[in-house]
Amino acid sequence: MQxxxxxxxxxxxxxxxxxxxRRQIGADDYPSRMGRPAELLDRVHPVVYEGGSGPLDPAxxxxxxxxxxxxxxxxFSPEEVGLLDAAVSALVDDLTPSIGDAENAERLIxxxxxxxxxxxxxxxxxxxxxxxxxxxxxxxxxxRQLLASDVYVHQSRVNRKPGFRGEDFGWHSDxxxxxxxxxxxxxxxxxxxxxxxxxxxxxxxxxxxxxxHRWFVTCPEPTPPRNHESSLEQxxxxxxxxxxxxxxxxxxGIEQCTGPAGSVTFFDCNLxxxxxxxxxxxxxxxxxxxxxxxxxxxxxxxxAPDRRPNHxxxxxxxxx
Amino acid sequence: MQxxxxxxxxxxxxxxxxxxxRRQIGADDYPSRMGRPAELLDRVHPVVYEGGSGPLDPAxxxxxxxxxxxxxxxxFSPEEVGLLDAAVSALVDDLTPSIGDAENAERLIxxxxxxxxxxxxxxxxxxxxxxxxxxxxxxxxxxRQLLASDVYVHQSRVNRKPGFRGEDFGWHSDxxxxxxxxxxxxxxxxxxxxxxxxxxxxxxxxxxxxxxHRWFVTCPEPTPPRNHESSLEQxxxxxxxxxxxxxxxxxxGIEQCTGPAGSVTFFDCNLxxxxxxxxxxxxxxxxxxxxxxxxxxxxxxxxAPDRRPNHxxxxxxxxx
Numbered sequence: 001m002q003x004x005x006x007x008x009x010x011x012x013x014x015x016x017x018x019x020x021x022r023r024q025i026g027a028d029d030y031p032s033r034m035g036r037p038a039e040l041l042d043r044v045h046p047v048v049y050e051g052g053s054g055p056l057d058p059a060x061x062x063x064x065x066x067x068x069x070x071x072x073x074x075x076f077s078p079e080e081v082g083l084l085d086a087a088v089s090a091l092v093d094d095l096t097p098s099i100g101d102a103e104n105a106e107r108l109i110x111x112x113x114x115x116x117x118x119x120x121x122x123x124x125x126x127x128x129x130x131x132x133x134x135x136x137x138x139x140x141x142x143x144r145q146l147l148a149s150d151v152y153v154h155q156s157r158v159n160r161k162p163g164f165r166g167e168d169f170g171w172h173s174d175x176x177x178x179x180x181x182x183x184x185x186x187x188x189x190x191x192x193x194x195x196x197x198x199x200x201x202x203x204x205x206x207x208x209x210x211x212x213h214r215w216f217v218t219c220p221e222p223t224p225p226r227n228h229e230s231s232l233e234q235x236x237x238x239x240x241x242x243x244x245x246x247x248x249x250x251x252x253g254i255e256q257c258t259g260p261a262g263s264v265t266f267f268d269c270n271l272x273x274x275x276x277x278x279x280x281x282x283x284x285x286x287x288x289x290x291x292x293x294x295x296x297x298x299x300x301x302x303x304a305p306d307r308r309p310n311h312x313x314x315x316x317x318x319x320x
Numbered sequence: 321m322q323x324x325x326x327x328x329x330x331x332x333x334x335x336x337x338x339x340x341x342r343r344q345i346g347a348d349d350y351p352s353r354m355g356r357p358a359e360l361l362d363r364v365h366p367v368v369y370e371g372g373s374g375p376l377d378p379a380x381x382x383x384x385x386x387x388x389x390x391x392x393x394x395x396f397s398p399e400e401v402g403l404l405d406a407a408v409s410a411l412v413d414d415l416t417p418s419i420g421d422a423e424n425a426e427r428l429i430x431x432x433x434x435x436x437x438x439x440x441x442x443x444x445x446x447x448x449x450x451x452x453x454x455x456x457x458x459x460x461x462x463x464r465q466l467l468a469s470d471v472y473v474h475q476s477r478v479n480r481k482p483g484f485r486g487e488d489f490g491w492h493s494d495x496x497x498x499x500x501x502x503x504x505x506x507x508x509x510x511x512x513x514x515x516x517x518x519x520x521x522x523x524x525x526x527x528x529x530x531x532x533h534r535w536f537v538t539c540p541e542p543t544p545p546r547n548h549e550s551s552l553e554q555x556x557x558x559x560x561x562x563x564x565x566x567x568x569x570x571x572x573g574i575e576q577c578t579g580p581a582g583s584v585t586f587f588d589c590n591l592x593x594x595x596x597x598x599x600x601x602x603x604x605x606x607x608x609x610x611x612x613x614x615x616x617x618x619x620x621x622x623x624a625p626d627r628r629p630n631h632x633x634x635x636x637x638x639x640x
Contacts, residue, residue, distance in 0.1 A: 164562055168488075168597045201521040202574045204596060242484055242601070249601045254522045276524060276596040277488045281562070281569045 030187075032218040033180050033303040038241045040215040040248070045186045047146075047213060047268055049293075054145025055137055064146060068213030069257070069267035075138055076194065076262040085196045085261075087129045088158055088285060092117050107311045117160065121311040124156040124289065124320075134289055135320045139192045142266060143291035147188055150319040154178070154189060154292040155312055160285050166204050166278030170235060171245055173217060174290070175270040177231075177238045180303035181223060182313035187213070188293040189269040196285040199258045204278030206265060209252040212272035217244045223304035228312065240272070248272055294319055350507075352538040353500050353623040358561045360535040360568070365506045367466075367533060367588055369613075374465025375457055384466060388533030389577070389587035395458055396514065396582040405516045405581075407449045408478050408605060412437050427631045437480065441631040444476040444609065444640075454609055455640045459512050462586060463611035467508055470639040474498070474509060474612040475632055480605050486524050486598030490555060491565055493537060494610070495590040497551075497558045500623035501543060502633035507533075508613040509589040516605040519578045524598030526585060529572040532592035537564045543624035548632060560592070568592055614639055 029044045048065040056064070064070040076084070098104050099115060109119040124134040134140060134153060143151045161167075174191065178184040199205040221237045230236070240248075252272075257265045267273065269290070278284065292298075297317050301307055310316065349364045368385040376384070384390040396404070418424050419435060429439040444454040454460060454473060463471045481487075494511065498504040519525040541557040550556070560568075572592075577585045587593065589610070598604065612618075617637050621627055630636065 164565070168599055170599060200574070202527055202576055202596070207522055207600075245484070246601045254520070254600055256522055274599050276522070276599055279488055279490060279594050279596055280527075280574055281566045 028302055030175070030179050030216045030218075031303070032176055032216075033220070033222050033237055034218070035222055036218070036220060038220055038244050039218045040244060041218060043187065043214050043216055043270060045188060047187075049146070049148035049188065052145040052148035054141040056142055056145055061146065064266060064268070067210040068271040069208050069210065069265060071257050071259060071263065071265050073259040073263045075264040078262060081196055081262045083129050084133060084194070084287065085285065087126075088160075088196065088287075091120060091123065091126060091130065091158070092160075095120065106309060111162070116162065119160070120158040122156055123158050123287065124153050130158075130287070133194070133287065138264070139194070139289060140291060140320045142192070143190055146190060146266075147291070147293040149188075150294040151291040152294055152314070152317045152319055154182075154184070154290040154298075154314055155288075156290070157288045158285070159288055161204065161278060161283060163203070163281040163283045164279060166284065168204070168277045169275045171209075171240055171272055171274040172235065172238060173212075173240075173270045173272055176217065176219060178269060178313065180238065181227065181301050181308050183299040183301045183307070184269075184292065184296060185299060186296055187268065187270040188296040189290065191267050191269065191288060191290045193257075193265045193267070194287040194289075195259060195261050195263045195265075196287065197283060198260050199263065199284065200280075200282070201256050201258055203280040203282045203284060204275050205284075206257040207254055207274055207276070208257060208267060209248050209272040210255050211252045212248045213268040213270045215248065216270060217248070217272070223301075225305045227304065228308040245272070291320075348622055350495070350499050350536045350538075351623070352496055352536075353540070353542050353557055354538070355542055356538070356540060358540055358564050359538045360564060361538060363507065363534050363536055363590065365508060367507075369466070369468035369508065372465040372468035374461045376462055376465055381466065384586060384588070387530040388591040389528050389530065389585060391577050391579060391583065391585050393579040393583045395584040398582060401516055401582045403449045404453060404514070404607065405605065407446075408480075408516065408607075411440060411443065411446060411450065411478070412480070415440065426629060431482070436482065438482075439480070440478040442476055443478050443607065444473050450478075450607070453514070453607065458584070459514070459609060460611060460640045462512070463510055466510060466586070467611070467613040469508075470614040471611040472614055472634070472637050472639055474502075474504070474610040474618075474634055475608075476610070477608045478605070479608055481524065481598060481603060483523070483601040483603045484599060486604065488524070488597045489595045491529075491560055491592055491594040492555065492558060493532075493560075493590045493592055496537070496539060498589060498633065500558065501547065501621050501628050503619040503621045503627070504589075504612065504616065505619060506616055507588065507590045508616040509610065511587050511589065511608060511610045513577075513585045513587070514607040514609075515579060515581050515583045515585075516607065517603060518580050519583065519604065520600075520602070521576050521578055523600040523602045523604060524595050525604075526577040527574055527594055527596070528577060528587060529568050529592040530575050531572045532568045533588040533590045535568065536590060537568070537592070543621075545625045547624065548628040565592070611640075
């Protein structure tokens, strides 16, 4: 397969057609990791696409459009949360004995210095409640409504943050990585985070900069080879610089996404977000699903020497 | 001077009088770092002492008594905050060129990997606004009211937490350290934290467990020699274990102390508190003053091989 990464060419001429010929998207509207100083570029694509319909009311749709996220409290009942959380526990019990096996190693993130599983990728491919919930109209239906198209799962992940020593996660836009490293052409994509535990302002909840999805913050450093092998633990490239974050903060401020277990936060793939540490005793668990428009299938990476594996950036474009 | 530390004796017989003979306080009511498993002991001394009078109204006094802390928003005006913050900046500018000098090294904590001053001890000994504010009736007057006695400054500190990379601070009771390492006999002591910048729930504010001041959480590990030389950067002993923190959380919950610049948080010396990291762009600065009752002067450390230096545990008992 021909690589579409041509940093030299992009740097000097961003209006050239992509060399792989599969998509006629002239310029790269979101150039990043090109060895150039950081910039805030205007987003050129819509957030909410016209013509969709689904479970959200017009005020919710407008809020998502303006703020880049929507927090819906108690979308899932305590009984549903109980079933999902039990399924997570069963999956963890199932996978723990084979943490080191090659077939599992890739899709698991294990707590350093212990055998505790912190994240499990591709939970949507499990049978039972975890596989079913992704297609629920309250998740996939919302994605179809906002993106006005069929959607597929770009990535799914169970996150289990421990209490007492839960780590922070620096500010980032998911789209910056999905575009540069995964070849996602445009930000016609959103994530849903389903809380399986209560999120308080004090236990390291998701923090967002409301409205920040309207700007694309470019990052200077080029992507090194096989970056994904370390970036899921500690991101080194694709990290916005302090000045850009200060500018975004001055424009947008910060909100925390809190609410009881069963709450769902939908957020645009280009929303600036992060989280502080969690020293409270309250552990946090959530299901994270990324819905990409079927019209926005991955092509070759826009600024990385190699593709990331399927479990973080699916190339199985099955409509849900 | 005779040392009062006799771990062996305390472990087997906590009812013995103190060997230094200066205070006839029979048993050590707050034994910690004795090599014994962690326990939650009932506090045996009052929180608010009877007979005091001062600026707080009865409801505020009752709240401090019950919750172990009191958050008073906008106690200092923006103009006063401006003067204090300018005095902090001037002091930082004054001290920065001589960070490495022996006379300053002890009272400064410098950001690892940079020349940025994170903390300055003993600011109450400066002339100008920083020296004067400690004796302000809104600070010292509150301390005299709650402790029903004259007070002196056990410790004072300017804290400057940077934005983006502000570190977290684990759960602890100050009194545990001040008792074991500094020889503070009883918890007749409180702290005041004056916010010089806005404290939001998202930029790593002080977190407290309301009501936790009613229990003394003992810590197992004995204090190593010259512990204070590293403990101000990274606390290794005097750290409550997870089970004790879970128990306290189940009893007390967690609150964050937020408010605009000029707000003051008073908290009992035995209140369990800590803070998460601050990845937001908003830096945080505050003045921290510890008022100890003049009836509660330091004796020898209750469970440490040596005293800590004067700038962290003053033995100059000058009434303010």
